[in-house]
Amino acid sequence: MKRILIVEDEEALCLLYEEELSGEGYDVTTARDAEQALEILKGERFDLIVTDIRMPGRDGVELITQIMGLRKEIPIVINTAYQSYRDDFMTWAADAYVIKSSSLDELKARIRELLAR
Amino acid sequence: MTSPSELRKDAVSGRWVIIASDRSKRPDDFRPAKTAERPRVSSAFCPFCAGNEAKTPPQIFALAGPDDGSGRAPWRVRVVPNKFPAVSRGDAPARTKSGLFESMPGIGVHEVVIESPDHDREMADLPTDHIRDILTTYQARLQSLETEPQYAYVQLFKNKGMDAGASLSHPHTQIVALPIIPKRVKEEIYNSDRFFRKTGECLFCRALAEELGAGERIVLKNEHFAAFEPFASRFPFETRIFPLRHAPHFSGARPEELAALAETLSAVLSKLKALLGDPSYNLVLHQSPHPARARRHWPEIERIAHWYLEIIPVLTHVAGFEWGTGFYINPVVPESAAKFLRE
Numbered sequence: 001m002k003r004i005l006i007v008e009d010e011e012a013l014c015l016l017y018e019e020e021l022s023g024e025g026y027d028v029t030t031a032r033d034a035e036q037a038l039e040i041l042k043g044e045r046f047d048l049i050v051t052d053i054r055m056p057g058r059d060g061v062e063l064i065t066q067i068m069g070l071r072k073e074i075p076i077v078i079n080t081a082y083q084s085y086r087d088d089f090m091t092w093a094a095d096a097y098v099i100k101s102s103s104l105d106e107l108k109a110r111i112r113e114l115l116a117r
Numbered sequence: 118m119t120s121p122s123e124l125r126k127d128a129v130s131g132r133w134v135i136i137a138s139d140r141s142k143r144p145d146d147f148r149p150a151k152t153a154e155r156p157r158v159s160s161a162f163c164p165f166c167a168g169n170e171a172k173t174p175p176q177i178f179a180l181a182g183p184d185d186g187s188g189r190a191p192w193r194v195r196v197v198p199n200k201f202p203a204v205s206r207g208d209a210p211a212r213t214k215s216g217l218f219e220s221m222p223g224i225g226v227h228e229v230v231i232e233s234p235d236h237d238r239e240m241a242d243l244p245t246d247h248i249r250d251i252l253t254t255y256q257a258r259l260q261s262l263e264t265e266p267q268y269a270y271v272q273l274f275k276n277k278g279m280d281a282g283a284s285l286s287h288p289h290t291q292i293v294a295l296p297i298i299p300k301r302v303k304e305e306i307y308n309s310d311r312f313f314r315k316t317g318e319c320l321f322c323r324a325l326a327e328e329l330g331a332g333e334r335i336v337l338k339n340e341h342f343a344a345f346e347p348f349a350s351r352f353p354f355e356t357r358i359f360p361l362r363h364a365p366h367f368s369g370a371r372p373e374e375l376a377a378l379a380e381t382l383s384a385v386l387s388k389l390k391a392l393l394g395d396p397s398y399n400l401v402l403h404q405s406p407h408p409a410r411a412r413r414h415w416p417e418i419e420r421i422a423h424w425y426l427e428i429i430p431v432l433t434h435v436a437g438f439e440w441g442t443g444f445y446i447n448p449v450v451p452e453s454a455a456k457f458l459r460e
Binding site for chain 2: 065068069072083086087088089090091092093097
């Protein structure tokens with residue numbers, strides 16, 4: 001079973017992603033901020049990471065650059081409500097950029113594509 | 118009573134500027150307080166650095182450098198499409214209009230020129246043959262985009278430093294092709310067209326000739342280029358680099374001109390770096406829109422458009438007065454700025 005780490009500060013969204021992606025057959029772990037995500041990544045391995053950008057403390061862009069220092073090969077999906085981070089070339093550390101929406105179809109499609117690579 | 122300021126008009130843009138020299142300050146007092154660049158985290162990941170090519174989209178152009186034996190990077194300059202672009206390639210878009218609300222699909226091209234495999238070597242630090250390779254790369258990409266007439270204007274620009282809008286300190290340039298001719302480009306062409314119909318001359322060639330005649334705002338001149346602080350500079354140390362030969366597009370620059378431009382850029386950027394404390398800056402190409410699109414409005418487009426580079430160090434802030442009026446207040450007299458850079 002493929003393992004996915006979701007980094008999302010909003011509790012309701014965390015629960016939604018966990019439920020929806022578990023329903024797709026993934027083993028889902030959630031972290032509520034970058035610090036927690038990095039702590040989890042010290043002891044566990046994942047096949048893919050989905051991260052929000054605007055979070056308390058370190059933002060998602062800082063988080064993915066930190067992750068690149070640990071494991072460059074891990075696919076990362078940025079999942080944000082904002083288009084504006086497309087201008088930030090540090091987001092190129094990620095493999096996909098998804099705008100949050102009420103439908104999770106695009107997020108699920110990007111995850112499927114990246115895990116199939 | 119003598120006025121503490123002077124209003125000046127820029128002939129090219131038609132814009133007025135207030136030159137308000139603060140006499141208590143010297144040009145080098147405009148060295149900016151350094152804004153910290155985003156720190157490189159842990160193992161210093163940067164998507165533009167050599168070794169991280171897999172994190173960029175596949176390259177569309179690259180030039181190899183001289184073999185230094187390190188085998189570190191098989192490229193010296195490379196171009197990739199924007200990984201997460203705000204516009205996407207497509208045919209000429211149809212405009213839709215509902216009353217005053219006009220829109221069209223977001224068609225365009227957004228490419229990134231990675232200027233060097235080295236994260237920390239800015240253009241000012243590179244040897245001139247490397248800068249010439251960057252210019253050759255610009256030219257190749259512009260020539261390619263000019264074969265696609267759905268893109269009415271190709272904008273090339275470089276943001277250096279966070280204060281200039283750069284999100285990453287690894288030296289890079291961006292190229293954006295747009296389906297419309299931007300308003301600022303139109304303003305310059307309108308002014309040049311009006312001047313041409315009155316005098317039969319290119320406005321840019323005349324502006325250059327008058328700057329060379331006056332001499333006091335010239336920073337340097339070689340066989341093919343002149344760098345000067347415009348008479349009505351909006352910002353301290355705003356510098357224009359004009360080719361001496363009339364040409365509407367950068368893509369038409371000759372090899373000897375690219376070599377001379379590399380020397381000119383190297384000299385100007387090194388001076389700005391050394392004398393102004395390595396300021397953030399924007400480097401912007403001004404040139405003709407696509408001739409097939411521009412000829413509809415300006416039949417003489419090849420004679421009235423004249424490409425040039427503009428370098429704007431970020432030393433002051435644009436605020437309410439500038440946004441409201443389109444006037445800019447420049448606290449450094451351009452003649453003083455030019456003298457400071459010359460000496």
